[in-house]
Amino acid sequence: MRCLVIYQSVHHGNTEKIAKEIAKCLDADLKRVDEINKKDLTEYDLIGFGSGIYFLKHHKSLLEFVENLPKMNKKAFIFSTRGLGCYKFYHRALRKKLIEKGFKIVGEFSCKGYDTYGILKLIGGINKGRPNEQDLEKARKFAMRMKKVG
Numbered sequence: 001m002r003c004l005v006i007y008q009s010v011h012h013g014n015t016e017k018i019a020k021e022i023a024k025c026l027d028a029d030l031k032r033v034d035e036i037n038k039k040d041l042t043e044y045d046l047i048g049f050g051s052g053i054y055f056l057k058h059h060k061s062l063l064e065f066v067e068n069l070p071k072m073n074k075k076a077f078i079f080s081t082r083g084l085g086c087y088k089f090y091h092r093a094l095r096k097k098l099i100e101k102g103f104k105i106v107g108e109f110s111c112k113g114y115d116t117y118g119i120l121k122l123i124g125g126i127n128k129g130r131p132n133e134q135d136l137e138k139a140r141k142f143a144m145r146m147k148k149v150g
Contacts, residue, residue, distance in 0.1 A: 001147075003028035004044040006036055007079075008051040008059040014081035015052050017131050018111065018139045022048060022079065025143035033061045038069050046106070046146065049094060050079035053110075057093040066097045076103040077146050079139075080110045081131060106149045109142040111135040 005023040007030070009016035023030040028048070041047060049066065051059035058080060076098050078091050091108055098105060112130045131139070 001045045002043060003046045003048070003146075004036075004041065005030045005048040005050070006033060006062070006065070007031075007049075008033045008062045010052060010059065014131055015050055015079075017136065018079060018081060018109075019048075019050055021136050021139040022050075022109075022143040022146075025140050026147055033059075033065050036065075038065070041069070041072065041074070044074070046075045046077070047103075048077045048079060048146070049098065053080050053082040053090045056090055058090070063093060063097060066094065066101060069101050071102045073102050074104070075106045075149070077107040077109070078105065079108070079142075082110055082112060084112075107142065107146050109139060111138060 003026040005019050005026070005028045007015050007019035009019065009032075019030060022028070026046070049058075049062060051062045054060070057063065078094055078098070080090060082090060088108070090110070095105055095108075112135070
């Protein structure tokens with residue numbers, strides 16, 4: 001099974017840490033959104049899509065990338081890092097776009113990440129040290145589940 005993990009990590013490297021752990025466990029190729037050609041996706045059986053959460057959804061570059069994909073009959077998983085809240089809600093926009101493009105969502109993962117956006121900067125941010133080793137272990141366990149369903 002060929003796997004690809006596509007991610008966007010902007011501020012603190014939170015999502016990149018998670019993406020690297022997932023890719024390592026899946027023996028997957030790892031690419032930032034700006035490094036991937038959408039034609040390359042045809043080579044993969046399972047594709048992961050992830051970023052930090054910004055204004056209640058995934059990064060706009062990831063959403064735009066998915067929006068411009070052709071219809072595909074592929075398995076996919078979604079992941080994210082976030083400051084606060086429930087990831088199921090935050091994943092909604094990306095999940096909807098992937099399903100519209102023909103992807104079958106086989107799993108979702110999220111963990112807290114260091115966040116200094118807006119007013120949080122004034123207090124030194126929240127979730128310092130996250131993702132931590134426990135978060136990385138949860139990401140590895142998630143990846144092992146994806147390996148079984150992929």
